[in-house]
Amino acid sequence: MSLFEKRILISELCEVLDTYMPKDQVESVYRAYIVAATAHDGQYRRSGEAYVFHPINVAMILAELKLDYYCIAAALLHDCIEDTSLTQEDIVQDFGKEVAHIVQGVSKLTGLEFHTTTDKQAQNFRKLFLAMSTDMRVMMIKLADRLHNMRTLKSMSRDKQLRIAKETSEIHAPIARRLGLNSIRVELDNLCFAIMQPFRHKVLMEQIKKQCGNRKKIIQNIQRDIETRLKQEGLEKVRITGRRKQPCSIYNKMKIKQLKFSQVLDMYAFRVIVDDVAQCYQALGIIHNLYKPLPGKFKDYVALPKSNGYQSLHTVLFGPNKIFIEVQIRSEDMHFISEYGIAAHWHYKSDNANSAELASNWLGSLLAIQQNSGTSVEFLEETKTDLFPSEVFVFTPKGEIIQLPYRSTVLDFAYAIHTNVGNRTLKAKVNQVNASISTELKSGQTIEIITDKGAKPHPSWLQIVVTAKAKSSIKTNLKEESTSELMQLGEYLLINALNYQGSNASIDEDKWQTCLDDLKCDSKSDLYMKIGLSEVLVSVVLNRLQGESESFLIKSINIKQTKGKAISFAHCCYPIPGDKVVGVLTTTKGLVMHRFDCGNLIRAKQKNEQWLDIDWQADENEEFEVLIRVHVENRRGMLASIANVIATIGINIEHLEVEEKDHSMKALTLVISVTNVNKLDEALYAIKSLEFVRSVERV
Secondary structure (H helix, E strand, O other), rough: OOOHHHHHHHHHHEEEEOOOOOOOHHHHHHEEEHHHHHOOOOOOOOOOOOHHHHHHHHHHHHHHOOHHHHHHHHHHOOOHHHHHOOHHHHHHHHHHHHHHHHHHHHHHHOOOOOOOOOOHHHHHHHHHHHHHOOOOHHHHHHHHHHHHHHOOHHHHHHHHHHHHHHHHHHHHHHHHHHOOOOHHHHHHHHHHHHHHHHHHHHHHHHHHHHHHHOOHHHHHHHHHHHHHHHHHOOOOOOOEEEEEHHHHHHHHHHHHOOOOOOHHHOOEEEEEOOOHHHHHHHHHHHHHHHOOOOOOEEEEEEOOOOOOOHHHHHHHOOOOOOEEEOOOOOOEEHHHHHHHHEEEEEOHHHHHHHHHHHHHHHHHHHHHHHHOOOOHHHHHHHHHHHHHOOEEEEEEOOOOEEEEEOOOOOOHHHHOOOOOHHHHHEEEOOOOOOEEOOEEEOEEEEEEEEOOOOOOOHHHHHHOOOOOHHHHHHHHHHHOOOHHHHHHHHHHHHHHHHHOOOOOOHHHHHHHHHHHHHEEEEEHHHHHHHHHHOOOHHHHHHHHHEEEEEEOOOOOOOOOOOOOOOEEEEHHHHHHHEEEEEEEEOOOOEEEEEEOOOOHHHHHHOOOEEEEEEEEEEOOOOOOEEEEEEEEEOOHHHHHHHHHHHHOOEEEEEEEEEEEOOOOOEEEEEEEEEEOOHHHHHHHHHHHHHOOOOEEEEO
């Protein structure tokens, strides 16, 4: 990009800012551009453009949403800390702490990509929301950054285009939707569709252009007729705009409802914008008298707003010349929220920005969920429902409306009322008829929850609920209930160690009490709990009980049963009976078993975490997960053949992932359940015997 082109672009940005920002702030934004251009001097994007072209365009996207000075300045500087010699201190000195804080938040997310491994994707997903919690403008810049990258994706290889488009459609576009950023969401969806489905996108664009071109005059007449009728009825300030349905929206409707292009009814839509809520319903009645409405196609998002704050009346009409049209009716305030979403919070009309409060409430619930989620993968799975909402509206017995995601159950409803109601749910009534707590809800139903003080969450409830709040609450309660298991583990470890030393019988009550006093424990149960949580070392307790002045290590303990104890198995190495194993006592999961050569175990030893050698003799009926990898020729039916040969020897497949190596080869990663090493060897031999299998190994 030439110096002349840069000046044109920054001038256009400043012109947009002049429409809503004080002159001194616009000048400060221009100064931020100078700093960014100087810092990025000599850097170029893959497309060949000067790098500063990117932050200017990111700032322009946000300026069109009328974001405040701090966000625009931060957008221009957002890559400087990561990619140039500019420091956070430099930005604080030149532009203040608020701009620097936002830039720092975005910098922590630089290079944030959701690669193929689920755990990596989940960790980055959690990081994204934690960054957003410090300042919502961090997310605004991240979304604008992704939008401009999507606009300029053609310079990338086809593989990279597909990967970036996929992660954008799965992560960034849903976040934009959840925050009410409609313009960003629509463009991201269509850009992703054009890259992931280029042929279908091209065909649909041609069909839309052809249909709208043929009916242009008819559509103009419809718009004029609606406007004329509304003004005749006294709605003088009405504004009507027409809009074409987007190709991505049309394709999704065709795919979900299995329709042909000609069957997508609301191909062309009109927005009717009036003064207030009363006029919305008045306009609806007038339009329904003008054109016949289609039964079952009316949606009232004014009385029941969407989760991102969106409000409108939607209706589909049978217009002239057999044209089906959609009409959205909303007030000026509703239109403002629809256009700006969370960005309305920083706009001069922010008094009306209820979407900011909704987004803040949603974020607050996510932060509570992430604190109670054991792993990043759990957090990712639990928030997917909230990112892809399709609401149902149900009622309490007192007539209060509760909004829940599609496929929510009675139990989700109970937790939506209050966590304590959910935890004490015994049974329920739906429309005054007894119903199971797993019953899926439908809009319009009235739900009554019957509680009992003796009721408590069961692990099976996690399979019933779909909302993140319900899942998080159930898990938190189950963790609290697991304290008895941690006590059992602590007692098991200590008694086992005393027996190993041959001194269990010689410990009298005085020694026990002295030990408890020294370790500040109220009781033996308290001591066992601290051992189970790794807050007190078993070796330290032995020293106190036996009066030893020198510490010693426990070389080995015996474990026969794992059920009912706070014992888990590391998914980095998947230990099974027959392996040489070592246990690490953790503060959250009790005893975690690793294979003795596991890399994570070595790091635990380096950190001086409490670890024990284990002589493990499991019950014959217990099964344990193990990870294997199979390289196969890419043949039809090969998955079925592998599944069949594994089932024949009585082994279950718990999880399977397929990785495309090239056109002729595939790599399969399987998690299977076995009782011991011998059963694993039997499974490996059976898989290896298949003619299309090139190699099979335990990971």
